[in-house]
Amino acid sequence: MFTYKDTLQNDVTIYFEKQNDEADDVLIIPRLPEGWLFTExxxxxxxxxGGKGEKGETNSEAAKRELMEETGATAEELLFVADYLVVSSERTFSKRVYATKVRKLEIQADYLETSGPVILRGELSRFIQQPAFSFFMRDEGMVQIVQRAERILSNKN
Structure with missing residues (x-):
């Protein structure tokens, strides 16, 4: 377990074991042979x-759908990384984090609220702190999650 305050001063607790059957939201850490897959x-x-699940959708179904919608990628096996809870005055929610190797990447006509996929090479935990990344990617909890995802995926080789 890891606790901290995020950049918005919300209380966040990260659990490295599943806390509930399903979380409110999902986040996917995808890996291609040539690098890490992000969305812009x-x-x-x-x-x-990542994002919110739709009505009747499991976390794994939501993760696969969000990955496809925002990047055009198809996941191999989804591997549990962490659950985290964000307590906010606006919205308290839980999020399930998965890591996966990408089976294939296809160009999409529309990536919804994103500009599509971005592939970066290198050690993930070193470059997520850069200003081009979303504010929540740069918080101390994401560093913990990313390091765990790197270990999980390297053990699947």
């Missing part, structure tokens, strides 16, 4: 794909 949100900047 039109307002926030570079970030991992």
């Amino acid at each position: 949100h039109k307002i926030r900047g570079l970030e991992f794909p």
Whole structure:
């Protein structure tokens, strides 16, 4: 377990074991052979794909759908990384984080609220702190999540 205040001063708790059957939102950390796959949100900047599940959708279904919608990628096996809880005066929510290797990447006609996929090479935990990344990608909790995702995916080789 890891607790901290994010950049918006919300209380955040990260759990490295599943907390509930399903979380409110999902986040996917995708890996291609040539690098890490991000999406470029039109307002926030570079970030991992993710979002809210639709009615009746499981977290894994939501993760696969969000990954496809925002990047055009198809996931291999979804690997649990963490659950986290954000307590905010505006919205308290839980998020399930998965890591996956990408099976294929296809160009989409529309990437919805994003400008589509961005592939970056290198050690993930070193470059997510850069200003081009979304503010929530740069918080100390994301560093913990990213390091765990790197270990999980490297163990799947």
